[in-house]
Amino acid sequence: MSSSSPVSAVSSATAPHVVDDCLGIVQLLSDGTVTRSADYSAIPLLGEVPSNLPVQWKDVVYDPAHALRLRMYRPTDTDGGKTTNNKLPVLVYFHGGGFCICSFEMPHFHAGGLRLAAELPALVLSADYRLGPEHRLPAAHRDAEAVLSWLRAQAEADPWLVESADMGRVFVCGDSAGGNIAHHIAVQYGTGHLALGPVVRLGGYIMLWPYFAAEERTASETAGLDVDHQFVSTALLDQMWRLALPVGATRDHPAANPFGPDSVPLEDVAFQPLLVVDPDQDVLHDRTQDYAARLTAMGKLVELVVFRGQGHGFFVFDPCGEASDQLIHVIRRFVLLHKHPCNLVDLSTTM
Template sequence: MASSAPAPHVVEDCGPNLQLLSDGTVIRLADYNILPLPVLPPALSAAVQWKDVVYDAGSGLKLRVYRPPRAVIGEKLPVLVYFHGGGYAIGSFEMENFHACCLRFAYELPAVVLSADYRLAPEHRLPAAHDDAASVMSWVRDQAVAVGDGAGDPWLAESAHFGRVFVSGDSAGGGIVHQVAVRLGSGLLVVDPVRVAGCVPLFPYFGGEERSRSEAEYPPGPYLTLPLSDQGWRLALPPGATRDHPLCNPFGPESPALDAVALPPLLVVVSQLDLLRDRGVDYVERLRAMGKTAELVEFEGQHHGFFYIEPFGDAGDELVRVVKRFVYGGASSKPI
């Protein structure tokens, strides 16, 4: 007897990225990068070495290690752990735009950059991405221990200063940075002998049921609209959760208090024309009111994600300078 059950239908249509069907099936489109592709300066591409390594064999998750010329000749450099954006649902360290950003950071800070993938929603809803980020940090810890024992990845053994590790990421990656900082500061994530000297969320992807002024009043950006932001949270959060869920709203009604959490120093970057601008500003103001070390840098005339949209523009040049200042002089001398 033929089944009378209705055929699966689309419940979330993410345009060129993916579709979620009513039976839970996810259809991912192969060519989903709608961003303008960056043109890499030949000298930059030739100067920085990079390779992919597995950090979680069970999940098949990888990260990309970038090593600039100064590291090749034996200079120990800070480590920048980086998490890409994409609303927790799309993206990869392999995307040309994120690759270009990490090449710049590696060469111009300079730093050893570790750009990590993580499991994506809706197949793997939060906190899967945050758990994977914790696994990345644990992998870094294991590498530091192995290097101390005369082993470990040879690039990191030769080049990485594990006492000067920074955690950064853009958009959803910026939200991941917050979660890493909270786990570190609350003792849920222990990375000794690694020392995290600072965290750098770039235009972090936060949300909430009550609209911020920028969400309510700003026109949509070229790559982020309010409906798209809301859709991202519907795909990423546990089923039935609202945007006040603690993994979306760090100061929601059910979010844990951060007063007693020993957060690393933070540098938070926001964009003036970003729908999410006010959430980043509020984040810094609330942390400062608790006595945390949090610096805010706002880029006038820029929209959400301007760095990975145009990695080699004037604003991108200034962002690299801002992060370099933080890494080499602005972070606290009391890392955790």
């Protein structure tokens, strides 16, 4: 199944032709039309989605105007992780995909949602958002804010949230583009532009190989230009930025570069604790290290966990593998450590 939609009026004397093709999933044509496929078989998936985890799930619409949904996961057989009020922490999860592909419905992310709900344990909200090039940034960032606003509005209305959610322990998590989104939410919340209280209190942010960029290359990005055996290469990430950023924007745009010339200065932004996960074979390895180091130098509480021998998106491509088992353990420890938003402890870990 595929769909097409115009994104701009581009005059052409010839028949429309493909000017950008991302994995055969998204094609941008010369007349501004976008063709989008629902076939994600090009994205690797190792193993099978677990079918025996004690988790129930349901889909809900969080933004009717844009027909945007999220999937809620609730563990059905656990007492661990609950507070004295018998509630579970909430993990709001944003999927990766370079801001132009993927969905929570994919088996890759569905498996991750099942595991996180069952094994943290937590009430997990895995959300979709608008994708480029039909909806270029900051559309995805605005949608992420809408997810948190929906959570605040539904805290005393949705039965699962009423029964199971501890709104004093809400964590924002995401992989790749979702990690970028987690940073954006941290800035919006930390500057007071995203009002969630007193209903919702964010306890921390979990950034899995966050998708950042800049015009100036890091060493690992430069090396990644010459690598053709990795699924996630520098060239692929560059292409996704080209499709996701506003037309004409560079990789120093605030949506891509958190330290760019037009980005919000982060020194005075009040961050909750951050868990940053860095696979050392990722082309973004150096950039992730730099992000964590800069925030630490600013006095932010950052736990940097390096996964040796792993590449970008290992939890997505192999959600039930050994490294993903270790990742679940790391996330669980972080969530348990920060039971209260004011619980600040300095951490440093290498896997």
